[in-house]
Amino acid sequence: MTALEIDGTLGEGGGQILRTSLALSLITGTPFRMRNLRQARSKPGLRRQHLTALRAAARIGNAEIEGDVVGSRDIAFTPGGIEGGRYEFDVGTAGSTTLVFQTVLPALLQCSVASTMTLTGGTHNHGGAPCDFIETVFLPALRRMGAHVSTQFERYGFAPAIRAALSWRDSAYRLETVESAGPGKVVMISGSFGCASELSTGLGQRGVRAERVAADALDCWNRYDQACVPVGEHLADQLLLPMAIARGVRMLTAKPAPYDHQR
Numbered sequence: 001m002t003a004l005e006i007d008g009t010l011g012e013g014g015g016q017i018l019r020t021s022l023a024l025s026l027i028t029g030t031p032f033r034m035r036n037l038r039q040a041r042s043k044p045g046l047r048r049q050h051l052t053a054l055r056a057a058a059r060i061g062n063a064e065i066e067g068d069v070v071g072s073r074d075i076a077f078t079p080g081g082i083e084g085g086r087y088e089f090d091v092g093t094a095g096s097t098t099l100v101f102q103t104v105l106p107a108l109l110q111c112s113v114a115s116t117m118t119l120t121g122g123t124h125n126h127g128g129a130p131c132d133f134i135e136t137v138f139l140p141a142l143r144r145m146g147a148h149v150s151t152q153f154e155r156y157g158f159a160p161a162i163r164a165a166l167s168w169r170d171s172a173y174r175l176e177t178v179e180s181a182g183p184g185k186v187v188m189i190s191g192s193f194g195c196a197s198e199l200s201t202g203l204g205q206r207g208v209r210a211e212r213v214a215a216d217a218l219d220c221w222n223r224y225d226q227a228c229v230p231v232g233e234h235l236a237d238q239l240l241l242p243m244a245i246a247r248g249v250r251m252l253t254a255k256p257a258p259y260d261h262q263r
Helices: 014-030 050-059 097-108 131-144 160-166 210-227 235-246
Strands: 002-009 034-035 064-067 075-078 087-092 115-118 186-193 196-203
Touching: 014 034, 014 050, 014 075, 014 097, 014 235, 050 064, 050 075, 050 087, 050 097, 097 115, 097 131, 097 235, 115 186, 131 186, 131 196, 160 210, 186 210, 196 210, 210 235
Parallel strands: 002 034, 087 115
Antiparallel strands: 034 075, 064 075, 186 196
């Protein structure tokens, strides 16, 4: 089969075009070659999390790959057959484990046997869904589409700096300190409304005040709250591929999320 030629600068030109291409290649059995990967980014080419997603897809799909090194801007991917089983993937840095998870999950859902993945790396990353979003928002939506998926995550903190802005009761908050490989902070606002749920996140960065981190989470939550729709802007992005596979599924969502140029 002739490989598809894909320009990595299309769309927002980040890592998502790679992850989506890998998922669809595994499911359809179509080989592809991608050039100019993340060319406009401050650090172009494959980073650790992209490389882990590529190698994870290759392992699960018995694929042949070329260009699987950090910094590579050109890769080739020729899938074999998808194989369920037990897998372990280590990003090797604090890179996003959830983005790797979302890359290979659609393929594993096609298998007739159960699969187990152990992912090691970052769980709260800029440009990627935090693990809490995966567990409380993304996976429940997939289960309503017929998928059988469960996860286990560590606990993470909820900073109390946004109490006055939300006017929620004291029992709705908690502050947690957890063991971690490095320092950091995260503010998360979550809610469940019947069959719908949402989680908004503010992630700490060096040189950014805690109040700004809380404000980021609050801004995201307010956009969802004011839109009065069951599917939030980020979940809508992530459901497009599963919906295309499931067929006959509809969703009501808000204005599409802006591109994150750090992914």
